[in-house]
């Protein structure tokens with residue numbers, strides 16, 4: 001599943017190809033994504049793309065008349081390709097640019113979304129209740145501690161709550177808690193401010209490293225046969241239950257939390 005770093009790399013990858021360019025055609029091959037693709041996005045023909053932003057895992061393509069929102073769901077990928085590139089299975093949506101290039105969305109599982117908002121998208125519906133961006137100054141020392149006060153929810157569940165902070169998906173929650181030495185089952189409200197501040201720094205560095213690593217695969221966005229990488233991370237715990245801890249060689253253990261896998265080292269991580 002594309003996580004925040006993959007979506008950010010996608011934003012960086014497509015931006016130079018589409019900003020200041022004019023939409024010359026909109027093609028909806030299959031509107032049945034998570035929500036139906038609205039027909040009124042065909043009005044984008046002739047409009048100029050002013051910018052591409054990201055909020056959480058939503059890509060926001062800005063126009064004078066509003067914002068096109070794209071979410072990659074479980075399996076979505078976006079490529080920038082030549083306009084005459086043959087259509088492949090699961091290519092549901094095209095935004096043709098200057099009659100030359102095409103921004104093409106492929107999404108086999110169709111949990112993604114393409115939606116149109118003609119005003120104030122940042123304060124409404126999908127986006128209004130989101131917590132701060134983890135790489136911004138709004139995610140600062142003291143924030144998690146104050147947000148967690150007396151909360152009896154496990155720290156991993158707390159971190160993965162989009163209303164607390166966005167973009168800390170399962171992989172990054174597992175890895176950050178390992179690096180911070182905190183058990184995923186520890187109660188959020190029982191963790192000290194010092195440990196929370198260290199965890200904040202680690203979340204920022206884990207996500208930044210993933211974005212940096214993904215930046216090296218940017219060329220993939222313009223290859224017709226290339227899949228923008230859900231990059232191979234260097235992972236300490238995620239997906240490694242039953243194997244040896246890379247730090248202390250203790251066997252890593254696994255618990256299920258909110259139906260997601262949490263892998264931890266019983267020696268390196270504590271309450």
Ligand SMILES: [Zn+2]
Nearest residue numbers: 245248265268
């Ligand atoms: Zn260990």
